[in-house]
Amino acid sequence: MKTIMAYSVNVSVEAPIENQIQEITYDGQEIYQAPLTLSENLAKIAQKIDFSKTNGEDIKKESESGEKGEEDAKDSASFQSSLWPWDSVRNKLRNALTEVCVLADVLAIAKEKHYMVLDPVPQEPAEVKPMIQVYARKKALAGAASVIMMGADRLKNCQNELARNRSTPDFHIELLRLRQNWRLKKVSNSIIGDLSYRTAGSKFPQTGMFEVTKAEEEEKSSTSPPASPSAGNNVSGQTHPPNSKASALRVTIPSELQGVAYIEVLCQKDQEDLCSANISLLNNSAHSSNADMHWQQKLEAAQNVLFCKELFSQLAREAVHLRAPIPHMVVGNQIMATVLPGIQLIIGLCHSTGNDKKPAAPPPHKSDHDHVLEHSLHQLLREVHHKNTHHPFPHPSSGPLGPSKRRCLAGPTAADRYELLEMTKSQTLLEQIIQQAQHYFMRLRTEYVLDTIAKEVKDPLIVSHWNALNSPTQSCVKINILTHGYDTVCRTSLVVHIGEKSLKCVCRDGRVMHMSYEPQELRDLIFCQIYQHQITAVQALAKCMGWQFLANSSHLGLGAVEPLGNASSCILASPIGDRMIAVRCEPQTGVQVAIAHSPRKDFFPGQLVRERKWENLGGSFKEVRWDKMEGKNFLNKMELLMASLTSS
Amino acid sequence: MAAQRALPQSKEALLKSYTTRLKEDVKSMLENFEEIIKLAKGENDSQLSRMTQCEQDTYEMHVRAANIVRAGESLMKLVSDIKQYLILNDFPSVNEAIAQNSKLFRTKQAECDQKLASLRDDMAADLYDLEEEYYTSIYK
Numbered sequence: 001m002k003t004i005m006a007y008s009v010n011v012s013v014e015a016p017i018e019n020q021i022q023e024i025t026y027d028g029q030e031i032y033q034a035p036l037t038l039s040e041n042l043a044k045i046a047q048k049i050d051f052s053k054t055n056g057e058d059i060k061k062e063s064e065s066g067e068k069g070e071e072d073a074k075d076s077a078s079f080q081s082s083l084w085p086w087d088s089v090r091n092k093l094r095n096a097l098t099e100v101c102v103l104a105d106v107l108a109i110a111k112e113k114h115y116m117v118l119d120p121v122p123q124e125p126a127e128v129k130p131m132i133q134v135y136a137r138k139k140a141l142a143g144a145a146s147v148i149m150m151g152a153d154r155l156k157n158c159q160n161e162l163a164r165n166r167s168t169p170d171f172h173i174e175l176l177r178l179r180q181n182w183r184l185k186k187v188s189n190s191i192i193g194d195l196s197y198r199t200a201g202s203k204f205p206q207t208g209m210f211e212v213t214k215a216e217e218e219e220k221s222s223t224s225p226p227a228s229p230s231a232g233n234n235v236s237g238q239t240h241p242p243n244s245k246a247s248a249l250r251v252t253i254p255s256e257l258q259g260v261a262y263i264e265v266l267c268q269k270d271q272e273d274l275c276s277a278n279i280s281l282l283n284n285s286a287h288s289s290n291a292d293m294h295w296q297q298k299l300e301a302a303q304n305v306l307f308c309k310e311l312f313s314q315l316a317r318e319a320v321h322l323r324a325p326i327p328h329m330v331v332g333n334q335i336m337a338t339v340l341p342g343i344q345l346i347i348g349l350c351h352s353t354g355n356d357k358k359p360a361a362p363p364p365h366k367s368d369h370d371h372v373l374e375h376s377l378h379q380l381l382r383e384v385h386h387k388n389t390h391h392p393f394p395h396p397s398s399g400p401l402g403p404s405k406r407r408c409l410a411g412p413t414a415a416d417r418y419e420l421l422e423m424t425k426s427q428t429l430l431e432q433i434i435q436q437a438q439h440y441f442m443r444l445r446t447e448y449v450l451d452t453i454a455k456e457v458k459d460p461l462i463v464s465h466w467n468a469l470n471s472p473t474q475s476c477v478k479i480n481i482l483t484h485g486y487d488t489v490c491r492t493s494l495v496v497h498i499g500e501k502s503l504k505c506v507c508r509d510g511r512v513m514h515m516s517y518e519p520q521e522l523r524d525l526i527f528c529q530i531y532q533h534q535i536t537a538v539q540a541l542a543k544c545m546g547w548q549f550l551a552n553s554s555h556l557g558l559g560a561v562e563p564l565g566n567a568s569s570c571i572l573a574s575p576i577g578d579r580m581i582a583v584r585c586e587p588q589t590g591v592q593v594a595i596a597h598s599p600r601k602d603f604f605p606g607q608l609v610r611e612r613k614w615e616n617l618g619g620s621f622k623e624v625r626w627d628k629m630e631g632k633n634f635l636n637k638m639e640l641l642m643a644s645l646t647s648s
Numbered sequence: 649m650a651a652q653r654a655l656p657q658s659k660e661a662l663l664k665s666y667t668t669r670l671k672e673d674v675k676s677m678l679e680n681f682e683e684i685i686k687l688a689k690g691e692n693d694s695q696l697s698r699m700t701q702c703e704q705d706t707y708e709m710h711v712r713a714a715n716i717v718r719a720g721e722s723l724m725k726l727v728s729d730i731k732q733y734l735i736l737n738d739f740p741s742v743n744e745a746i747a748q749n750s751k752l753f754r755t756k757q758a759e760c761d762q763k764l765a766s767l768r769d770d771m772a773a774d775l776y777d778l779e780e781e782y783y784t785s786i787y788k
Contacts (some may be wrong), residue, residue, distance in 0.1 A: 050669065133698060133702060133727075136706065137687075137702070139686055140687075140702070140709045140710075141684070141709065142704055143710055143713075143714065144710055145713070147710055147713035147717060148717060151718075151720060152717075152720070156719070171728075172728070172731045175736075176735050178744060179735050179736060179745075180745035180746075180749070184736055186732070186736050191736065333660075454783055456786045461783055462783060462785065463779065463780060463781065463783035464783065465776055468769075468772030472719060475684075484784065
């Protein structure tokens, strides 16, 4: 082909005509390798040139580019002066420069791709033993297998883990339970729940969203550094105990619904402390302490918080809008309303979000907290919710929802304007709770009055029976006045209806009295009734004893003026008619009894009355010293008196 | 997958996406396995040197094995997703649960009411007697 190097003699070497034998088949046929193409051959040969050895020689490189000619010319020009000592160094540097320049040029040309293309060179196949390849493949397969096995193991472990600790239920089972009790929906990748009372008729704007997530495994949190367990809930301390009954489900509640809330209802007499400081347990920095609480309790607590907030906001709104003679006050999370003069109803919202509430703060008020009224408040709001969703049937398909049943009937029954106006009036929650509180106080006062009278007055017994059937704003007490031992002879009974701000008393004779909230009025009434009872009882007793009943006045105009009521009196005559008893009862001074003998047994004729017959006209009354009389009580004394007068 | 799941507005599309996920995952498992087997045969010649080729094959096999594992886990995730979907959207069973709960609570309520009423009656009767006794006694 071509000579490669030329020292002195040019030896031309030709490639063999025959191609290389690649393979000899069993039948002796030889398979030749395809001959190299010209360019391949050139490249192959060119590759064998050891360019480093051509140093210093003035040899033209047989390359494709023509540009090298200039370089060579320069090279040969510099060759002549090799006289001074640094010449070899200079030459070396120059050669290096040349080579770098050439390389740069070659690269530049190769990049252009117009004149030169760099091609891979077929080399002699590296000697790789087939066994090595097999081993390599085996190793690769083993690696792949191990990857798959690891994955499979992980899945298997997961399943086993679940099967082993059946005590902690599966996430999906928990989710199913949650779904059965709470409203859930899927929003993109997370499960969102709603704990508000919207579906139950609430119109409170605050949302009660919570998020359901899968709790991370316990093992993970125990093996990882202590920072990670708090990553899920960054609130609980690093030392939350690994509770055995861990749930596979975690519920995240918005911070404003965390903690415990309740409505505090206080009834205060006088104005001892208008701005009490019992709200201090609000919003203490800490978050929920109950990270390990079961989700059901957690959600219920949050729902309660939401409910209390709704209730309070409703009450506060009403308190602001309501016109009362003494305006209601809304300060912070406290509403103050005047129930009766001198008595305030204080409704407060207590929301504690942490476990670090001061134990010292609540106690002074705890005793006053009225659980019944708190319960009534809850009940009232629930009623409102219920009304919001339960509209009376039938609904008109085109009409508005919500008119009451009475209003639906207003058309057919031809209600007039007044009735329609009456229908539009509705009571707010605050009004209703104030009424209940008023009634509560009225009841207390009535009880107190009756008990103190029963204690003060021993003679006629005053027995009061409270009715078991009552409503939050109405109750009823029956009062029996009777004398011990004579309860079949006479018994005065009256009924007192206790309303919100007034009392209604139905007396024995059918009279109806209306009284205000002042307890003194009831007290006066009862005292009047007691003395009337005494007179009627004496009359009834007289009938039994055969005495005659001459005169009776329940409102006597004689004597000193009574501060309350009138004195009542009666006059009785013995069966023969020779003795008379006069009884006068008055609330203030008590009972006075006087007797008179009509014909006196001993008659001494005097100047004025000369004959005995005049004695029949009736004589002067002499007062009996009643406290010296024998007998257990008034009627007993009367009985004894009558008996002694009859017999003697 | 996540983007695919975020998209569907209707349930229909979501269910379809579950089917496609299932098919894709199974197909991916099968394909990767086939590829591994093909690599194990090792008949493909290329310009690379044998050692490089071996190295590449090893790497490819690892990746494909990991793909199979991924597909498996994706299937597990699919199962869990379908479970979740069923739980969250199975309204008949939810209604049943609600009906059952409300029935339970109603009976409980009736029970409580009855107990309270009987308690009230007893207490009222006793209270009457006690009041009678108290007010007629001399100790007040």
